[in-house]
Amino acid sequence: MYNFLKKHLFCFLCVLFASLIMSFNIKTFVNAVGLIPSGFNGLSLLLQRTFYQFFEINIPYFIINISLNVFPALIGFYFIGKKFTGYSILMIIFNSFLVDIIPSTPITYDSLLVSVFGGIMNGIAIVIALYGGASSGGTDFVAIYLSYKLKKPSWNFIFIFNMLILIIAGFLFGFEAAMYSIIFQFVSTQIIEKFHQKDHKITLIIITQKPNLLSQKLMEQTHHGVTLIQGEGCYSHEQKTILYTVIGADEVRHVSHLCKKLDSSVFINIICSKDIKGQFYQKPLE
Template sequence: MINKKTKKDLFTLICVIIGALIMAVNIKTFVRAGNLFPGGFTGLTVMIQRIADEYFNVSVSYSFINITLNAVPAIIGYKTIGKRFTIYSCLMILLTGIFVDFLPSTPLTYDPLLIAVFGGIFNGVGIAFALRGKASSGGTDFIAVYLSDKLHAPAWNYVLGLNAVMLVVAGLLFDWNQALYSIIFQFVSTQVVGALHVRYKKVTVHIITSKPDDLSEKLMIYTHHGITRFEGHGCYSNQPRTLLYTVISTEELKEVIRFVHLVDDKAFINVMKTNSLEGRFYQEPIN
């Protein structure tokens, strides 16, 4: 019987491998075909490769540059975010580099707008896979995750601003068209990550139940979130009913609904999007 920790590590490993493969294929299929800079340390790596190639006529390994650049953020991530998160993020950096160095170049299109849009989508999906497994693609992702944990809100748009600065430099050194299309690429990627990564999004859950004592006690232990209880009367059933009110993260929602129905299979659940939240809120640690 596989224990919970082993399952968790296996799930993370699968997410990291899939994410690394998607990002590598994206680089060899879209990014290189459009001479784009995908943002973050991946984009900085590509930019350094192009500087070495065009200005010094030297071919430099993607893996070598990418691992070197990520060394400092990895150390910071290890100290501020956590050991497990950093180790798996480093594994993704390593795997992405290996895949990029060994996969053949297979461009699907040379249309810069198609490359910017679909390349951005693939890039965002690759990052989202890593984040789903509680890892990252490294570089500026360490910054985004750190800020998101501190702010309890998505910080990917802040990283988009940092990437825009790098892309301006790319425009000055190479070609403004490529740099501007790269900004589109990065914007699309950021929006995809924001849509798929729901860790910092909140929902309000209203549960009407006839088993309030049992459900509230078990649910608080299961989620570590506080619950407020309101007593009422069911107009249709003409029976006493209790409303349990709680706020959880969106990524917890499916499991919470499943758990509630295990305790009370007749519970009525209403879920509402939470746009803003003030006060204490338990966020499950990344590690």
Template sequence: MQSKQTPSTQTVHPQSGWEPPLTGQARRLFLIVLASVVMAVNIKSFVDAGGLFPGGFNGLTLLIQRSAQQFAGVALPFTAINLLLNAIPAIVSFRLIGKRFTLYSCLMIALTSVLTDIIPSMPLTNDVLLVCIFGGIINGFSISLCLLGRATSGGTDFIAVALSERLNVDAWNYIFIGNCLMLVVAGMLFGWDKALYSIIFQFASTQIVHLLDPRFKRTTLFIISNRAPEIYEQIKDTTHHGATLFHGIGLYNGEERDLIYSVITSDQVKEITRAAREIDPHAFINILKTDQVAGNFYRRPHD
């Protein structure tokens, strides 16, 4: 197909922000509770079994706990330390990211802390390498559940989300570097073997979050159809993204064709393609992975 006209400027529509209140909030609450349970169980099984230090303030809390126990003989509760460490990042998040996002995140932090104190230690294996890999995968999965619920597990995750919101960058690998610096201290105090194994744990966790977090995965759609306006309305109403319309000629049979060009997030692709095929069963849809977008691109806010 060749373009006959210069494409119009793509518009970005303001968010409607509407979702059924009960359904949306219940789903969000369920994901956060599930994430806190998974994270707490992971700490009391894989993390404790390997003597590891997970990323973020959970790892820093464990470092303080174990240091107090080993060097001062004092048993400090996980909950008190973790809540204290997260106080300042929570205030920053409240101001920069949003009220509801911060409140749900605080719920995640509190539930994880309390469950970590309540759940008894239950090591599943003594193989440290298995602990690192599978513990890291489960930890990344729990963080991803939390992000799907538009919340965070606290600490450095507050920082990562704030950077994502303000600078539009994927900050998880930078957080990984920061966690490695914390492990240097842990290695000096408790032995380099635990610190090095913890790096494997944190790397596995970071990659799972990077894989599952949908906010930075974008897809380009090229849709050829004779019912372009109806398909565009579906894109606009469902994703709040705009589109550009090309008018052209199909060179196979010489008939006029319309081409819709739009960039959306990857988790919206199935819904849009299904809706487009329902509107026009003969629509031709080309789906391309998009590595980077420069310009005005709508992103659903965390709050």
């Protein structure tokens, strides 16, 4: 019971902290030079500005953002995970109301500085949400769904969707802000790719004296397949056993510690895998 409450408290705090960062970023950096952030947050701001400028109708941000996220939330609920979608909806609600509540306090009006630092803050907010088992909603649901289907990172695919929003924004409000928004979104996407390691794959080549024990424990704890290869050390001419496996980047620390614990003389070569084809176990979201 204690671990259950501790886990949910951690998720809730991540969602709250990520919402605060994202909302503060919108009111501090994004609005300062009229940028369009990524995903449905950007689409919400675009619609809000369009209604205000062309029709003189001031629609609250939370009404637009929550309305846009209804359909993506259904995708998340049915295809990704109920717990994940629940926390994502919580973040959408927090972020939507905080954007309307937090006062606008620009730090700088330098478009390049705003694009870079605003993109960093936006990426960090999304990474924190993902660590807490949530997302900022909208296109994040689509990106995570594609990641599980394609077995590789898909945030760059969402970047293409964001470009379409920026083209529309360019025609409506001028292309200078739209081009700076590209920098903002590119920086944000690279931050997510760098720090959200779950979608990245790592190949391990393990030389061990306890192949049966290690292979059994690795399969039990990671659910990934292990291939055993017999070899010979060229220097010592001793028979060597090599274990070959592919795991998620977020599992490397745990697996390395496990191997060292079971065999103190183990040798592990850690290789970044650009892509894999075939079956690969991916733990489903709750």
